[in-house]
Amino acid sequence: MSEQAPHPALLIPGPIEFDDEVLKAMSHYSESHVGMPFVNTFGETLSMLRKLFQTSDPNSQPFVLSGSGTLGWDQVAANLAEPGDEVLVLHTGYFADSFADCFETYGVKATQLKAPIGDRPQQDEVEKALKEKNYKMITITHTDTSTGVLSEIEGIAKLVHKVSPDTLIVVDGVCSVGCEEIKFDEWGLDCVITASQKAIGCPAGLSIVMTSARGIERFRARKVPPGSYFASWKNWLPIMQNYEAKKPSYFATPSPQLIHALHTSLTQILSRPLDERFKVHKEVSQKIKKAITDMGLKQLASKPENQANGMTAIYLPEGMTPPEILPTLMKKGVVFAGGLHKEIAGKYVRFGHMGVSVTDPKRDDIDRAIKALKEGLTEVGYKAPNGSS
Numbered sequence: 001m002s003e004q005a006p007h008p009a010l011l012i013p014g015p016i017e018f019d020d021e022v023l024k025a026m027s028h029y030s031e032s033h034v035g036m037p038f039v040n041t042f043g044e045t046l047s048m049l050r051k052l053f054q055t056s057d058p059n060s061q062p063f064v065l066s067g068s069g070t071l072g073w074d075q076v077a078a079n080l081a082e083p084g085d086e087v088l089v090l091h092t093g094y095f096a097d098s099f100a101d102c103f104e105t106y107g108v109k110a111t112q113l114k115a116p117i118g119d120r121p122q123q124d125e126v127e128k129a130l131k132e133k134n135y136k137m138i139t140i141t142h143t144d145t146s147t148g149v150l151s152e153i154e155g156i157a158k159l160v161h162k163v164s165p166d167t168l169i170v171v172d173g174v175c176s177v178g179c180e181e182i183k184f185d186e187w188g189l190d191c192v193i194t195a196s197q198k199a200i201g202c203p204a205g206l207s208i209v210m211t212s213a214r215g216i217e218r219f220r221a222r223k224v225p226p227g228s229y230f231a232s233w234k235n236w237l238p239i240m241q242n243y244e245a246k247k248p249s250y251f252a253t254p255s256p257q258l259i260h261a262l263h264t265s266l267t268q269i270l271s272r273p274l275d276e277r278f279k280v281h282k283e284v285s286q287k288i289k290k291a292i293t294d295m296g297l298k299q300l301a302s303k304p305e306n307q308a309n310g311m312t313a314i315y316l317p318e319g320m321t322p323p324e325i326l327p328t329l330m331k332k333g334v335v336f337a338g339g340l341h342k343e344i345a346g347k348y349v350r351f352g353h354m355g356v357s358v359t360d361p362k363r364d365d366i367d368r369a370i371k372a373l374k375e376g377l378t379e380v381g382y383k384a385p386n387g388s389s
């Protein structure tokens with residue numbers, strides 16, 4: 001049983017439910033951010049991130065900065081691109097628009113390759129786009145949290161290495177790191193950004209980034225300094241390297257309590273084989289998707305290979321809107337999110353299934369949510385088509 005105050009299960013696609021131990025780690029007494037106990041904790045946290053991203057290259061570089069996932073976009077745009085550079089942004093929903101907007105803020109020219117809602121750009125389209133221009137970087141949203149569309153990172157990375165080997169491969173893994181497989185070294189990725197509050201299972205407030213040796217070389221070879229102060233790796237690189245070498249240093253004050261929470265959640269995640277973690281997320285996701293199909297409902301991501309394992313975006317029955325069903329679900333003890341994709345936001349809801357709600361056998365969040373959705377839809381007047389239950 002959780003020691004937390006009773007509350008509806010938070011099943012939005014981040015933030016997610018916390019493990020008690022992660023929350024308790026936050027109530028650590030105050031300590032100096034340059035004292036050895038905290039420096040050791042931060043250093044171990046960075047080393048554990050290497051394992052989570054499956055990199056053993058000592059020259060790849062983790063960064064953990066105070067901020068949300070959005071700060072990862074700023075770190076990429078400010079440090080890995082220069083004003084006037086061309087970048088190719090693969091679009092699978094809302095978050096590609098925002099990443100592109102972030103690039104433009106730094107004077108970087110973002111070209112978006114868009115797929116129809118619920119789909120992802122196809123390999124031949126990506127290949128054609130890569131041959132049209134000399135792109136400094138390609139970005140891929142691993143799971144787009146607005147659509148639940150999963151991108152196929154390994155295949156795209158292979159293609160980029162073949163067709164445009166100098167193009168840096170950057171992955172927005174804010175909604176995937178911790179619940180979808182990412183093999184940073186094996187797939188030859190250059191930068192993966194994420195945040196603390198989704199499948200990693202921490203409170204929001206940390207921007208987490210892994211960069212390859214090649215990414216760091218590109219950063220060092222910049223012609224102009226980064227156009228950001230707080231997000232500049234010129235400021236953070238020596239600090240991260242010092243922390244991992246267990247040496248105190250300072251650029252800006254970190255959040256010791258959040259780092260303790262991240263240390264605890266990473267220790268928990270890494271205490272079991274990662275493959276097992278990805279497998280259980282997949283199995284639970286399939287169960288949810290089957291239940292939704294059985295209710296006669298459709299997903300935004302219509303093809304099985306496009307469907308994320310940490311969330312599901314579900315079209316509501318014709319004519320029904322999120323404000324009609326979300327309060328009913330809340331009364332039944334589960335919180336889902338409304339739609340986010342600008343063109344269809346009023347037509348669907350999002351069900352997040354990441355972290356302890358999926359991995360902790362003592363919790364019944366997922367079964368309760370499926371039951372609540374089924375009963376809730378009936379209560380607000382939905383009749384499943386014949387043959388659906």
Ligand SMILES: Cc1ncc(COP(=O)(O)O)c(C=O)c1O
Nearest residue numbers: 068069070095145172174175195
């Ligand atoms: C795929 C993706 N990228 C980036 C972000 C931005 O992260 P944050 O809201 O933590 O700033 C989000 C947030 O949900 C996201 O889902």
